[in-house]
Amino acid sequence: MESPPLLRLLWTLLLLRADLSEGVTITSTDQTMIxxxxxxxxxxxxVFTLSQQDEGQLDIEWIILQPNDExxxxxxxxxxxxxxxxxxxxxxxxxxxxxSGDATIDILNLKPTDAGTYQCKVRNPPSVQTQRIQLTxxxxxxxxxxxVEGSQEIGTDVTLKCNSEEGSPIISYYWKKATGTEELPATSISNTGTGDLLMKNxxxxxxxxxxxxSSNRVGTDECSLELNVTPPVNKAGRIAGAIIGTLLGLLLLAFFIFCCFKKQREKKYEKEVHHDIREDVPPPKSRASTARSYIGSNRSSLGSMSPSNMDGYAKTQYNKVPSEEFERAPVQTPNFQPPKVAAPNLSRMGAIPVMIPAQSKDGSIV
Known part of the structure; x- marks a missing residue:
């Protein structure tokens, strides 16, 4: 006799309930990606539940699955x-x-290396159940x-740059004006991917x-700047100033080189003149001493003469003292010689013999 369909359905549900009641069952399956x-x-x-039929030792293990390892x-x-x-x-x-049925875990102070697929394994022999969660x-x-990139002059295209040195992709950038109407200029073009804000004219x-x-899925960061659009600068004046400054610098350099060269030539000339004086010019003291010796010898000779023998010298003025010019220059009349007097006469007149040193042609004493 064939059983009615209703009885067969009830029997199937009873068998399914019996199967579900056997072993471990993990119930926290809502979150698979975090x-x-x-x-x-x-x-x-x-979170899990245990069956009354499971009488083995309960083991719980959390593992992180790597591409080639766990x-x-x-x-x-x-x-x-x-x-x-x-x-x-x-x-x-x-x-x-x-x-007690709760194997939930907490991971503190997350690091980028903590990212991966985590698996919770609950084993109560003969039953084993697992659950996986993807952590990013x-x-x-x-x-x-x-x-700011580029010039900030009126009429030019100004670009504002924004960039985060650290942060996981995808990072989006948003610009806004913090003063005035707090609206971006009508000619501005913003790129959320690169962080550029272009403002034309x-x-x-x-x-x-x-x-x-700047923002991504887990946080934000901010920065700000002040834009000051100014009138254009006289570029021609700038160029002229640069040229004039360069020329002045070259002139100063040339003048410095000329001064150094001139000073070097003067030093060289002084050395040559000093060398010529040391080798060619005789010492002036020799001439002065020679002239004095010659005058003294003549005076000694005249003092030993008698009045009778001095008639020939009346016209010559020996009583005058020689001037400084006479001392500095040699005697211009070297051919003059006093008259000779015999030695016996000189002795009777009371003259004292005096030795006159010999002289060279230039007036030096030999």
Whole structure:
């Protein structure tokens, strides 16, 4: 006799309930992907139920799956927790007694290397259940800098730059004016991907403070700058000033070189003149002493003569003292010689013989 369809359906449900009641069942399957920022804390859920038929030892293990390997994060075995693994000191069970049905863990102070696929494995022989969660660790935008590229003159195209040195992609950049109407100029073009803000044909009303905000999925950062659009500068005057300055510098350099060359020539001339004087000019003291010796000898000779013998010398004035010119210059009448007197006559007149030193042609004493 064939059973009615209703009885068969009830029997199937009873068998399915019996199968579900046997072994471990993980119930926290809502979150499979979690994204957090660097330095934050993340909670990875793993809630389960046990069957009355399971009488084995309960084991709980969290592992991180790598492309070619897997590493244990934390483990509960034989009523004891083991957490001295990759994230030592930063991971712990939320429930001090995971055997009660809650194997959820917390990971503190997240790092980019903590990103990966985490698996919770609950084993109560003969039953084993697993659950996987994908964790993404992003870095907030930091060290964001704003600056102006190009000239800030009226009529030119001005570009405002914004860039974050650190931060996980994708980073978006947004510009806004922080003063005045707080609206960007009508001619501005913003690129959220590169952080550039181009303002064509700038005018003075574009001047003000601009702020840039960089953001990704986990955080934001800001920077600001002041734009000052000024009238154009006289470029011709600048160029002329530069040329004049260059010419003045060259002239000063040429004058310095000329002075050095002139001074060097003067030193060389002084050395040559000094060398000629030392070799060619006789010492002046020799001439003066020679002239004095000659005059003294003549006076001695005249003093030894008698009045009768001095008639020939009446016209010659020997009583005058020689001048300085006579001392400096040699005697111009070297041919003059006094009259000779015999030696016996000189002795009778009381004359004293005097030795006259010999002289060379130039007046030097030999």
């Amino acid at each position: 994204t957090k920022a660097q330095g934050e804390r993340v909670t990875l859920p793993c 590493q244990t994060v934390i483990m509960y075995h034989r009523d004891k927790v083991y957490d001295e693994y990759k994230t030592a000191g930063r991971v712990a069970f939320v429930n001090p007694n995971p055997a 660790v992003l870095v907030k935008p930091t060290k964001t800098k704003c600056y 700038a005018s003075q009303i574009y001047s003000g403070i601009y702020k840039c905000t």
